[in-house]
Amino acid sequence: MLGRDEDILKAAEDWSKAGRGVAIATVVETWGSAPRPVGSNLVIDSDGNFLGSVSGGCVEGAVVTEAIDVIESGKPKTLEFGVADETAWQVGLSCGGTIRVYVEKVN
Amino acid sequence: MKLDTLQTLNAERAARRAVAVVTDTENGTQRLVKAADAASDPLAEIIEKRLRMGKSGMEETAQDRVFITVHVPSPKLVIIGAVHISQALAPMAQMLGYDVTIVDPRTAFASPERFPDVKVLAEWPDVALPPLGVDRYTAFVACTHDPKIDDPALLHALARDCFYVGALGSRKTHGRRNERLKAAGVSDVDFARIHAPIGLDIGAISPAEIAVSIMGEIVQSLRQKPARDAKAAA
Numbered sequence: 001m002l003g004r005d006e007d008i009l010k011a012a013e014d015w016s017k018a019g020r021g022v023a024i025a026t027v028v029e030t031w032g033s034a035p036r037p038v039g040s041n042l043v044i045d046s047d048g049n050f051l052g053s054v055s056g057g058c059v060e061g062a063v064v065t066e067a068i069d070v071i072e073s074g075k076p077k078t079l080e081f082g083v084a085d086e087t088a089w090q091v092g093l094s095c096g097g098t099i100r101v102y103v104e105k106v107n
Numbered sequence: 108m109k110l111d112t113l114q115t116l117n118a119e120r121a122a123r124r125a126v127a128v129v130t131d132t133e134n135g136t137q138r139l140v141k142a143a144d145a146a147s148d149p150l151a152e153i154i155e156k157r158l159r160m161g162k163s164g165m166e167e168t169a170q171d172r173v174f175i176t177v178h179v180p181s182p183k184l185v186i187i188g189a190v191h192i193s194q195a196l197a198p199m200a201q202m203l204g205y206d207v208t209i210v211d212p213r214t215a216f217a218s219p220e221r222f223p224d225v226k227v228l229a230e231w232p233d234v235a236l237p238p239l240g241v242d243r244y245t246a247f248v249a250c251t252h253d254p255k256i257d258d259p260a261l262l263h264a265l266a267r268d269c270f271y272v273g274a275l276g277s278r279k280t281h282g283r284r285n286e287r288l289k290a291a292g293v294s295d296v297d298f299a300r301i302h303a304p305i306g307l308d309i310g311a312i313s314p315a316e317i318a319v320s321i322m323g324e325i326v327q328s329l330r331q332k333p334a335r336d337a338k339a340a341a
Contacts, residue, residue, distance in 0.1 A: 009120070013113050024108055028132060028174045029165055039163030039176050076135040102132050102174060106108050 008052040012043040012106055021046030022106040023067040027054050028078070032097035042101075046071045054101050055081070067103050076104040112139050116178065123180040123242055127154050130174045150175075160330060180244040181206060182270075182329060185236070187260040188251035189216035189227055192275070195318035196248070197225045203322070205246070210235040212256060232260040241267040246325045248305070250275035258287055265297045271328040273302040273321060302328075 009024070016022045025042040027034070035056035042052045042060060044067035054063055059081045070077050082098040112128070116139060119126040125142035129150065145154045153166050154175060161179040165172055184200045186193045189211035197207045201224070209227045211217040217229035228235040241247065247264035249257040249272075257274060261284075264272045274284065281303040288298055306320030307327070 009113065010117050013110070013117050016110050016113070024113075026174070026176065037163075076132070078132050102130065104108050104130075104135060104137075106110055106113055 008041050008043050011051050015043070015045050016106045021071040023070045023103055024106060025054055025063050025067055025079075025101050025103045027099055028102045029100040030097060031099075034097040034099050036099075042067075044068070044071075055099065059099070059101075063101055063103065070103045070105050074105050074107065076102065078102050108137060112137060115139055120178050120180070123240070123244060125158050125177065125179045125244075127158060127178070128176045129154070130176070131171055132174050133171060180242075183208070183239075183241070183245040184325070185210065185239060185241060185245060185247050185264075187211065187232060187247075187249040187257055188275075189213070189218075189221060190250055191314040192250055192317050192321070194221060195315040196321055197222060199318055199322050200246075200325075201225070203326070208239055210260070211251065213251075232256060232263060236260065236263045241269060243268045243270055245269045246271040246273075246328070248273045248275075248321060248325075250305070252276060252280075254284070254287060258284070258291070261288065261301065262291060262293065265293060265300065271302065271325045272300055273305040273324065275305050276303060278304060 012022050012024055023044045025044065027036055027038050027040045030038055036054055040054055042050055042054045042063055044050045044064050046068055048064050048068060050060065050064050053060060063079065066077060066079055079101045080098065116126060116128065119141060127140045127145065128137060129140060130137045140148050140154055142158055145151055145158060148154055150168065157175055157177045158179060161177060163176045165174055182205050184205040184207045186196060186209045189209050193209055197209060200207050207225055209217065209222060209225055210230065210232055212229060212231045214229045217227045219227065241264060247269040249260050251257050252275060261272065261274060274281065276284065285298055302324055306317055307323045309320050311317045311320040
């Protein structure tokens with residue numbers, strides 16, 4: 001796992017040097033059952049390519065969408081994902097936990 | 108994250124040096140703290156503890172909440188001696204996430220049949236060890252019982268500041284080792300860093316039980332404050 005994380009951050013560096021817009025998403029807090037531990041990274045570029053994970057695949061889609069916003073605005077954002085509820089736009093974690101993900105641009 | 112921060116972070120990781128990144132998730136301010144500089148950081152105590160535990164997380168400070176990401180190299184284990192204890196110790200350490208290498212110049216011991224899933228080098232320590240990059244995130248265990256093999260290996264480990272150095276053998280054996288290593292120029296302080304008799308005192312008898320006691324001692328050395336080791340050795 002450490003080896004893969006290393007590759008992910010190296011990819012962020014390489015992508016950024018190649019002139020691509022890049023954001024790093026990091027799991028900063030978890031409550032209850034969470035699929036990926038605090039510190040896990042997802043790296044996203046402005047075209048929506050991504051590497052790594054912040055969950056078991058449940059919320060990556062939403063994080064990628066938000067990350068593209070962060071790349072455009074340059075402003076970091078903290079996202080929270082919990083158990084899916086009735087609110088149609090909210091993405092949920094099927095495992096019942098809650099996670100908070102910090103998304104920042106590489107610049 | 109600034110690109111130069113990311114570059115420094117990746118360079119430190121590639122060099123197998125521990126590093127922390129402190130981020131204010133409210134306003135995005137960020138700083139990178141190398142392990143060597145942690146003691147002089149305003150959050151020294153918190154950062155040093157997190158580096159030791161290898162654990163990232165949120166921290167409340169007097170002013171605000173910050174997120175501390177720690178990047179700690181994955182630990183290595185080098186075992187000198189492809190002996191019976193090593194057959195139990197190697198898979199145990201792999202289960203705990205260690206990158207394991209066994210070194211033993213005696214080809215009858217260092218055979219792939221005896222160690223199907225472990226990197227085994229049938230070389231003398233002076234040949235095998237230099238390319239392994241033994242460092243402070245390495246645990247080092249000498250258990251051939253043969254001074255010709257163990258002694259040069261221990262000298263290498265002490266010079267590389269391994270977080271754990273253990274050597275198999277009774278107190279009497281260790282006393283003789285003391286004389287030999289002192290003659291080779293090892294200081295009292297460095298010699299005291301060798302855990303011997305090796306392993307936690309759990310009454311281990313079988314090779315697998317001895318491996319448990321060694322592995323327990325390695326975990327203790329990695330995770331507990333160094334001060335405690337120093338006290339125990341004094």
